[in-house]
Amino acid sequence: MKEKVTYKLDRIADIWNSYIWEYEFCKKRIKFTPEVQTNYFGDILGYFQDTFDIIFDNRNSKSYADRFSNQISLLQSIYVQQDFIEELLIIFKCGINKRDLKKDSNYLINREIRNELVGHPIRKHKGQFISSCLFGYNGGSDKIVYLRYHKDNDYKFESMEYAVSEIIHRHKDFLNNYFDKILIKLKKILTDFTKEIEKIESLIDKKSLEEILKISEVFYESIFEYDFIYDKESLLKINKRKEEHKRYENLIDKFYQDLRSSLKEKREYAVELFEPRKRIENNDIEKPIFDISFVDASQISRDNIERPVTYHYELGKLATKRNPMDFDFFGGCLRRKCSKNELVLNELDHMESNIYNDIEYFTAYRLICSELNED
Known part of the structure; x- marks a missing residue:
């Protein structure tokens, strides 16, 4: 269950690190604010990774306190991940806001459980008492049980019970759904970006170095960080002197070689990121055959x-x-x-x-x- 959502989050992180962070062309297609330029996005990814175990791994409870602590951790982790999904949808301009999320039962049910039991166990609105909730002792590790007194029920006692497995399953579906929507948006960005890469590849042998550098400044600026003196000014100076000595000609040749290989690598990786995930069965792995022979080390001369x-x-x-x-x-x-x-x-x-x-x-x-x- 955890493996699938982790895989999708890793794909989002890979695209961010290899494309969004590197290229202005990609940044312009998302909400790349000053806050996002900090480690803000990395913190979001880190929080997801840190809390996946809390949500998806079974934990035994040796006491009531352990059980309540585990259940609070579960609900709070789900709640924060929901908030971060909302933030990611904004960053990647997916056109989905909180109002849309509230229409999703996989979001709403879990959020209301958390709000009642953890966020606002005693709830008031404009000074008027609305409800109160407290953990029930008759539950087990497999379900969350709490007692509720709510205005809508004339403050009569209610026992609320929710299977932990159902809470986790709803959240898993929630994550998969919105990670997929984010990946669809990212695929569109990378598809457009690879078209620009293909244009540069087609122009390398047709345009002058100066023109190629101008195009790269707009669409492929990472090449200027590829090696020493790959800045535009230095390359143009070296290019003017390539007839003087082999060292200058060699550097320009190497720049073109690096540009071609880098463009090809980025284009292919953009496709690879969205290829179907491959599962390798143990039976499909060919076991190597080792031919081991022993030699007397004393007979080997240094x-x-x-x-x-x-x-x-x-x-x-x-x-x-x-x-x-x-x-x-x-x-x-x-x-x-x-x-x-x-x-x-x-x-x-x-x-x-x-x-x-x-x-x-x-x-x-x-x-x-x-x-x-x-x-």
Whole structure:
């Protein structure tokens, strides 16, 4: 029961993190207020995750106090989740408000139980006594029982009983229904967004770099955070110099490569998010066959073990440790490993001479990465 609603909430979170938060095009299609720009949305998702166990997991009660505490927690968690659903519907502009929710019995019945028993156990309106409620001791963990005296019944005693399973089932249907409505809206947003991605993909080979960057500023701004010096100004400067040296041409080629792969990845992921959920049965899992052979370790000579040369560590440090002392150390390590590679040695010299010049430093750095297949 919990698994299905959790899965849908995870899809909403994935879309938020990968698309809504990243792209102005998507933000404009929801109510992206200053409050939403804070961690407000993340707090809502976190509260859902924190309270799913309270609602959907059975908990034993060893005493009346335990039972009342568990039932209050259940009703209050449902109540707050209802409020957060209302908030999500507003954020995603689903066209559904509280008045609409009150027409939904899965919302209204549970909310009234909570309001009577937890929210307003003694209720007055304009000074007039309306009702009072208190927990009944004759219930069990499987049902909520309370005693009610209400104006509508001439304050005569009533015993109210609600099966916990029915309360949870109503809330489960409520969540599934409105998560589905939110996902329908998000699917429309992502469908429109992927159309813009396809337009950019079709224009890459037809438009100049400057035109592609202008289009990306409007529809695909995340590319500018993809790597060092991928800002518009730097890219245009580098592009003008791509005939001067291979390092500039390489950087522009890499930008186009990253743009194409990123667009493809975003387009495919937008489709994948709405594909039917796959269930993997144990019988469908092919069990691997292991062929294990034992070797006497004493017969293996350390001299015969060839260790591959790697450059990832040094390159990682050179990308982030930009000061003469660190460059001297990590650049020196890389020089020793690449002592016969003239291109790498020349570009390291160029980096060292331009350690505080972003364009010169990182174009040389990226050429080294390409040369060593460390892109």
